[in-house]
Amino acid sequence: MELNQLTAHELLEKLNHQETTPEAILDSLQARIRKVEPQVKAYVRGEQEAGNLTLNSFSLGPLKGLPVTIKDNICTEGLPTECCSKILRGFRPPYDATVISKLKKSGAAIFPLKANMDEFAFGSSCENSYFGPTHNPWSLDCVPGGSSGGSAAAVASDEAIWALGSDTGGSIRQPASFCGVVGLKPTYGRVSRFGLIAFASSLDQIGPITKDVQDAAILTGLICGYDPRDSTSVNQDVPDYTKSLSGDIRGLKIGIPKEYFVAGLDSEIKTIIQEAVNKLQNLGAVIHQVSLPHTEYAVPVYYIIATAEASSNLARFDGVQYGYRAQSDNLMQMYKLTRAQGFGQEAKRRIILGTFVLSHGYYDAYYLRALKVRTLIKQDFDQVFGDFDCIVAPTSPTSAFKIGEKALDPLKMYLSDIYTISVNLAGIPAISIPCGFTKKGLPVGLQIMAKPFNEEMLFRVAHTFEQNTDWHKIKPRL
Numbered sequence: 267m268e269l270n271q272l273t274a275h276e277l278l279e280k281l282n283h284q285e286t287t288p289e290a291i292l293d294s295l296q297a298r299i300r301k302v303e304p305q306v307k308a309y310v311r312g313e314q315e316a317g318n319l320t321l322n323s324f325s326l327g328p329l330k331g332l333p334v335t336i337k338d339n340i341c342t343e344g345l346p347t348e349c350c351s352k353i354l355r356g357f358r359p360p361y362d363a364t365v366i367s368k369l370k371k372s373g374a375a376i377f378p379l380k381a382n383m384d385e386f387a388f389g390s391s392c393e394n395s396y397f398g399p400t401h402n403p404w405s406l407d408c409v410p411g412g413s414s415g416g417s418a419a420a421v422a423s424d425e426a427i428w429a430l431g432s433d434t435g436g437s438i439r440q441p442a443s444f445c446g447v448v449g450l451k452p453t454y455g456r457v458s459r460f461g462l463i464a465f466a467s468s469l470d471q472i473g474p475i476t477k478d479v480q481d482a483a484i485l486t487g488l489i490c491g492y493d494p495r496d497s498t499s500v501n502q503d504v505p506d507y508t509k510s511l512s513g514d515i516r517g518l519k520i521g522i523p524k525e526y527f528v529a530g531l532d533s534e535i536k537t538i539i540q541e542a543v544n545k546l547q548n549l550g551a552v553i554h555q556v557s558l559p560h561t562e563y564a565v566p567v568y569y570i571i572a573t574a575e576a577s578s579n580l581a582r583f584d585g586v587q588y589g590y591r592a593q594s595d596n597l598m599q600m601y602k603l604t605r606a607q608g609f610g611q612e613a614k615r616r617i618i619l620g621t622f623v624l625s626h627g628y629y630d631a632y633y634l635r636a637l638k639v640r641t642l643i644k645q646d647f648d649q650v651f652g653d654f655d656c657i658v659a660p661t662s663p664t665s666a667f668k669i670g671e672k673a674l675d676p677l678k679m680y681l682s683d684i685y686t687i688s689v690n691l692a693g694i695p696a697i698s699i700p701c702g703f704t705k706k707g708l709p710v711g712l713q714i715m716a717k718p719f720n721e722e723m724l725f726r727v728a729h730t731f732e733q734n735t736d737w738h739k740i741k742p743r744l
């Protein structure tokens with residue numbers, strides 16, 4: 267196997283035994299990028315820049331210079347961070363996001379190319395990127411999912427060892443599921459958002475996208491923890507997540523939410539998920555059906571709250587402080603032209619929708635009401651977690667769809683998040699792991715959810731499943 271095909275923990279072994287170097291790892295990634303990037307397009311400007319990549323300096327630390335790929339909405343000092351939007355063209359942050367400082371302190375090298383994404387993380391397919399879509403490594407005419415589609419496709423195609431993404435309504439888990447890799451959304455407040463360019467501040471979390479569960483446990487441990495620069499980060503000890511990889515789930519109580527197995531769920535996916543649930547049962551878990559009765563409101567509630575927060579967060583992009591500026595002698599005109607030319611279609615749609623639900627006269631009817639239903643959704647989970655250790659469900663109602671298939675129908679696109687967004691509304695952690703393939707050879711993801719700050723449960727269940735299946739070992743033929 268080439269170095270770029272290995273997991274991070276396998277490479278760490280080699281680095282520790284001086285059997286390889288960060289430069290050799292970079293070389294093998296670079297060779298892979300040169301070969302497959304013209305088809306996959308996981309990185310921003312990947313094809314042009316793959317020729318002369320160098321690793322920035324890295325400190326002495328346990329990661330020993332192992333490179334980590336970063337989504338384009340996480341600030342990396344001196345490296346372009348453009349949220350795949352024209353309006354942030356040329357923006358090179360003068361500082362690192364907290365997760366980046368933490369990784370650097372651990373001895374990681376930040377990979378010099380950023381991963382492609384939907385503009386400002388608005389989307390479920392990576393088609394909303396200013397730089398054009400990423401292609402699914404398993405089937406190049408399909409989307410990789412979104413918005414962290416570049417991170418997931420890079421990991422799946424061995425163009426990255428591991429990666430960071432962000433998840434506001436499913437943007438780590440859904441692309442992980444579409445690309446056959448592992449993706450975790452941590453508990454809200456577990457990982458600092460300082461330096462993550464905000465989409466919806468009450469929902470956003472940064473998390474890992476990796477080749478296996480052990481790597482996810484390692485990377486989560488490195489980025490978690492209290493940060494005084496993020497007032498929503500929670501001061502709670504970070505456990506050693508690798509200790510949760512016990513391989514034993516005997517006696518655990520797992521709930522299967524009946525509202526997730528209704529019309530809209532592809533029948534092939536349903537069968538694959540049922541087989542995965544049977545597997546968990548054979549491994550000793552106790553399975554019961556549970557109910558999350560407010561699930562049907564999750565999509566509308568999310569698209570009110572997320573767009574409201576997005577419209578407010580995007581107000582700062584005015585052509586004055588960062589990125590793109592339209593030419594005009596008149597200040598008002600400059601603002602208007604910058605925003606008209608700088609934002610893509612989906613960003614504009616969300617600014618308009620978000621501004622509407624926050625406007626006088628509609629605030630109570632839409633925004634406030636959505637907040638109340640959000641509480642009900644959260645209470646559904648509290649109730650189930652009173653009796654159960656975790657909840658298992660599909661990550662997405664379908665496997666990867668064709669590029670262009672939903673691009674012109676925002677409502678259809680929004681429905682592809684139906685199984686992921688409740689988790690963000692409730693603030694709980696969830697992981698997606700590979701659990702099978704459709705007849706067409708597209709990966710399917712199994713989602714596991716747990717109580718706030720119980721990422722350990724996710725790792726335990728996910729790892730046990732992974733150790734007893736081979737799905738994560740199968741690679742796309744590129």
Ligand code: GLN
Pocket residue numbers: 387388389390412413432433434435436437438465572683
């Ligand atoms: N697909 C969802 C949206 O379009 C979620 C995106 C995300 O998690 N960033 O809002």
